[in-house]
Amino acid sequence: MEKLLFDLCSLGGVSGNEVSASEYCAEYLRRYTDDVKIDSFNNVIAVIGNNNADKTILLDAHIDRIGFVVTEIDDNGFIKLEKCGGVDVRTALDSPVVVHGKEDYFGVICCMPPHLSDGNEDKAVSPDKLWVDVGLSADKVMQNVSFGDSVSFFAKPKMLLNNRITASALDNRAGVAAILKAAEFISKLEINSRVIILLSSQEETFAAGAKTAPFNYDIDECISVDVSFASQPGIDDQYRNISLGKGPMLCISPILNRDLYETLKSLCEDNSIDYQTEICSGNTGTNSDHIALTKSGVRTALVSIPEKNMHSQAEIVEISDVEETARLISLYVKGGQNV
Amino acid sequence: MYNLSLLEKLCTSRGISGDESSIRDIIIDEIKDFATEYYTDNLGNLIVFKKGRYKPEHKLMISAHMDEVGFMVTDITDDGLLKFDEVGGIxxxxxxxxxxxxNxxxxGVILNKPIHLCTGDEKSSxxxxxxxxxxxxxxxxxxxxxxxxxxxxVSFEAFYKDNGETIxxxxxxxxAGCFMMIQLIQSELEYDMYFTFVVQEEVGLNGARVAAYSVxxxxxxxxxxxxxADVPxxxxxxxxxxVGQGAVIGYMDRRTIYDKSLINEALNISENENINLQFKRMIAGGNDAGVINTARGGVRTLAISLPCRYLHAQLSLIAKTDLDSAYELTQRLCNRICGGEV
Structure with missing residues (x-):
């Protein structure tokens, strides 16, 4: 699992440019089924299980990551960025990034030196002043980088204490890893349902993947896997009681199916899986909001992996939470029997 | 001409002010077979003497600091998080x-409250x-x-990328200063010279003060x-x-007014030998020259700098051509000084 997470978090795949991540995951899923495709939105769709079954279950995790797009290149070769997804500009300055041009180029986000910061040390950079310095001549940059190319934070994945991993893009490569691991379990089972695995694109921007891919199937139930907030300094709302290492978070929300929640909760209790409860009194802000409204409606559950530092280049999850999420999904697909 | 893998090793190793020993060990390993004598003083400065072909007219000391900016752990919370304070200006x-x-x-990573849970000004503070x-x-x-x-x-995580033009x-x-001094020590010198790899520049020029006294x-x-600051x-x-326009010298910064004859000599060398040289266009910053030039009865001093973007942060950027210019200028200026031409 550690290697899978390291690999997934080292891939590009900013919203709308998911190809590198989609290809990696499609190849991974071909170990378990021949029915794998990547559609025009860069969604990865794999079908496992009994194709003639009465019940169709969708397992979803978004594959895209937050990042930037190139909007301008100046006469000195500096590259102007705009946000693609909910990048937190407070974390941007002087950060290493990868510019996904004709090749990948390392760069650093420009940062004002102290003599020019004019006492603005307390303020984050304005989002309209984000530039990347790749340290190459303007000619070379113009030849190899185009408007619309994506730029992602670079952070070498690392282990912290307690089997925790820190990396950029754990939102939502942690969810993707849980589903890939579940696919491995499920492929070894005799199951009575058809399972569609969807690694969906553009969640961080417009949820275009989750809005489109499920339309092609008649789905009865869906489990969507994402990350959600774990407690850290400054958090004093309901998330203050969520911890890393205490298992997946099961969400209660108007748009989610309560019976599915109860089923997942019972599966946790019967199989010694620690779980935590997340409450979203409105929508969930995840793919599940869209999948639940597919065609005439889909009974949907949201399972989240607790994460610290969300939407930064130093997100943190505990590997056991990813593994337990995979186990819970597999148990659910199996219909409650042990895997 | 350079062994840039040594620069990578120096930059990716850790050595915040007051904790420079791992950098000093790397340097000792590099210079021990080339130096005439060397020792580590009471503050941790590494002082090196190397004999050249000739005895110099003037005693010259070249200095670079080994320390980098970073942090120190000040406390640990009940939740196991580390409190910290800066070592040097960041x-x-x-x-x-x-x-x-x-260590x-x-x-470790510095926590950042998720933007989704921030309200009002918090989002941009x-x-x-x-x-x-x-x-x-x-x-x-x-x-x-x-x-x-x-x-x-606590030090920033190691990172080093060389794209052929910049690092x-x-x-x-x-x-980079330590690297250039090591290159000089490993080369054949015209004149006897002293080299000081000093500690604690970032917290008050402490090492250079005592090294200049000793030498x-x-x-x-x-x-x-x-x-x-040549950024958009x-x-x-x-x-x-x-960046890319050569070695940097200045008339004055926040610590030092530099020696006029050394400035003129640097300009002459640049002109006659086609070495890129530029003037600092603002009175800003300061470095070990500030305590070296007032050591004992006074030392005629010049700082030769690399133009560097994003100083005092996690990552900085330099051009490789500037490294060449600074090295060549330094080499020639040393010979002029030692040869009594200044």
Whole structure:
């Protein structure tokens, strides 16, 4: 699992440019089924299980990551960025990034030196002043980088204490890893349902993947896997009681199916899986909001992996939470029997 | 001409002010077969003497600092998070969600409250250092104490990328200076010279003060990195200097008024030998020259700097051509000084 997470978090795949991540995951899923495709939105769709079954279950995790797009290149070769997804500009300055041009180029986000910061040390950079310095001549940059190319934070994945991993893009490569691991379990089972695995694109921007891919199937139930907030300094709302290492978070929300929640909760209790409860009194802000409204409606559950530092280049999850999420999904697909 | 893998090793190794020993060990290993004599003084400065082919007219000391900016652990919370304070001046705006290394072995990251849960001004505010925490993955103070103690050193995570034209790395300030001095020591010298690899520049020029006393030179050259603010949105004088336009010298900064004859000699060398040289266009910054030039009865001093973007942060950028210019200028200026031509 550690290697899978390291690999997934080292891939590009900013919203709308998911190809590198989609290809990696499609190849991974071909170990378990021949029915794998990547559609025009860069969604990865794999079908496992009994194709003639009465019940169709969708397992979803978004594959895209937050990042930037190139909007301008100046006469000195500096590259102007705009946000693609909910990048937190407070974390941007002087950060290493990868510019996904004709090749990948390392760069650093420009940062004002102290003599020019004019006492603005307390303020984050304005989002309209984000530039990347790749340290190459303007000619070379113009030849190899185009408007619309994506730029992602670079952070070498690392282990912290307690089997925790820190990396950029754990939102939502942690969810993707849980589903890939579940696919491995499920492929070894005799199951009575058809399972569609969807690694969906553009969640961080417009949820275009989750809005489109499920339309092609008649789905009865869906489990969507994402990350959600774990407690850290400054958090004093309901998330203050969520911890890393205490298992997946099961969400209660108007748009989610309560019976599915109860089923997942019972599966946790019967199989010694620690779980935590997340409450979203409105929508969930995840793919599940869209999948639940597919065609005439889909009974949907949201399972989240607790994460610290969300939407930064130093997100943190505990590997056991990813593994337990995979186990819970597999148990659910199996219909409650042990895997 | 250079062994750039040595520069990479120097930049990616850790050595915040007061904890420079691992950098000093690398340097000793590099110079021990080339130096005539060397010793480490009471503060941790590495002082090296190398005989050249001739006895110099003037006693010359070249100096670069070994330390880099970083942090020190000040306390550990009940939840196992590390409180920290800066060692040297750091641009605080670069810190949220930055990766760090405690004691060179324990991985950590600086926490950043998720933007989704921030309200109002919080979304665009950089917290005070006193409100920042390093997470090493521990859940309790007791657990954290098995790995970290208050007073432990924290450095930025190692990073080094060379794209052929420029280098982006941690700690170019002032490992590039150390690197150039090592190259000089490993070369055949015309004249006897002293080299001081000093400690604690970033916290008050402490090492250079005592090293200059010990060496007691007539002349000194300080090898440094200086702010280049030639980035979008900054024009004219405020750029200070430009990456790719050569070595940097200045008439004056916040610590020192430099020796006029050394400035003129540097200009002559640049003109006659086609070495790129630029003037600092703003009185900003300061370096070890400030204490070296007033050591004992006074030392005629010049700082030769590399133009460097994003100083005092996690990553800085230099151009390889500027490294060449600074090295060549230094080499020639040493010979002029030692040969009595200044």
């Amino acid at each position: 641009v605080r705006r670069v810190l949220p969600a930055t990766s760090v290394l405690v 060179g072995s324990v991985n 950089i917290p005070k250092l006193s409100e920042m925490y390093i997470d090493i993955g521990a859940d309790s103070r007791e657990e954290a104490l098995k790995h970290v103690l208050p007073g432990d050193s 982006i790395t941690k700690a170019i300030d002032d490992r 007691n030179p007539d002349f000194a050259i300080v090898l440094e990195s200086t702010t280049a 949105g900054i024009s004219g004088q405020k750029q200070v200097c430009n």
